[in-house]
Amino acid sequence: MKHVPALDSLRGIAVLLVVFHHFKWLGIGWIGVQIFFVLSGFLITSILWEQKDRRLRHYLGRFYWRRILRIFPVYYGFLFAVSLAYLSVGEPVAFGDLAPWLFSYTYNFARFFEPEMTWRYFGHLWSLAIEEQFYLVWPFVVYWVSKRSFLRLCIALVMLAPLFRWTAGLYFLAHDYPPVRLAQCVYTLPTTHLDAFAVGAALSVMDSRKLPSPRSVFLGVFIALTLLGFYQWGLLDPHSRVASDFGYPIYLS
Known part of the structure; x- marks a missing residue:
């Protein structure tokens, strides 16, 4: 896979978001982790697809x-x-x-x-x-998995990931986990972030000739999801089951 400078910029933004979050300068800095997972899904799938004929x-x-x-x-x-x-x-x-x-x-x-x-x-x-x-x-x-089925699989994972989070939340709730620990346990499950990986993976195999320019896509998605992210951040308790199930990966997945 060829080097894409724009992805380095996005990776740098993700690093800053995570750093700001750990220093408690930005409450929604955890979004940076989701960016990393989306990037991983994109890059790893691109690398694998190039070698698939072996x-x-x-x-x-x-x-x-x-x-x-x-x-x-x-x-x-x-x-x-x-x-x-x-x-x-x-x-x-x-x-x-x-x-x-x-x-x-x-x-x-x-x-x-x-x-x-x-x-x-x-x-x-x-x-x-x-x-x-x-x-x-x-x-x-x-x-x-074939290319056509692969895109369908990615869409299915995006749709199923909230169900995985909800089910995990019910399990930990049934075992009397306190709210903060419950949210932490759900968040660190690998299945919790399947939608983030799947979005990146789907983007890697889409036909770029049928898509708008990268700049237009980036600006549109960034603005729309930033507004959605702030909307959820303002309305949802970060430790509530709703936020755990649907809010954590919403920004870039």
């Missing part, structure tokens, strides 16, 4: 090897450095419990089993865990 073994091998080279050195280098710090000073104590989740890319599930099993230095890794879980499944979907 045999499955070479198709998967090439994809996963590139992902390993791109992500593993930095990710495990960070964890290794923290491990050395933990062994040298014995703090934070929680790292020993967190390590299995972190090293297996399942950190997004840690809060389900132990609400206090989090540490601020790893707070950003839940989304990377979801990305890796997406990488495990999506190459097979792209390889075995």
Whole structure:
């Protein structure tokens, strides 16, 4: 896939939104995470589609090897450095419990089993865990589904994702999860963000000749969804079941 400078700009905006959110400068900065998921769906599907004519073994091998080279050195280098710090000073104590989740890319599930099993230095890794879980499944979907059926599948995922969130919310509610923890658990499920990935994936296989210019699409979608995002932000409690089910990924998915 050719380099697209406009996507770098969008990625930069997403980074700033997330940073502003963590510094509590922008309440809706979490939208940046949704932008990342949409971009991942777009980029990963584009890469996979270009390799789809290869045999499955070479198709998967090439994809996963590139992902390993791109992500593993930095990710495990960070964890290794923290491990050395933990062994040298014995703090934070929680790292020993967190390590299995972190090293297996399942950190997004840690809060389900132990609400206090989090540490601020790893707070950003839940989304990377979801990305890796997406990488495990999506190459097979792209390889075995035709282009026409693929677009239908993406539309179906966009429509079903709110149902997945609603069902997960009911499950955690039935198990007496407090409201804030319930919202956090629903939000860190990989199925919660299927619509964001699916929107990006659908855009990657659409015929660009049948679409308006990228600038027109970007401006129109940005304005419309910004207004919709602010509308929901003003009317919905961010920890309510309605917001959890339908509001979180609405901005860019």
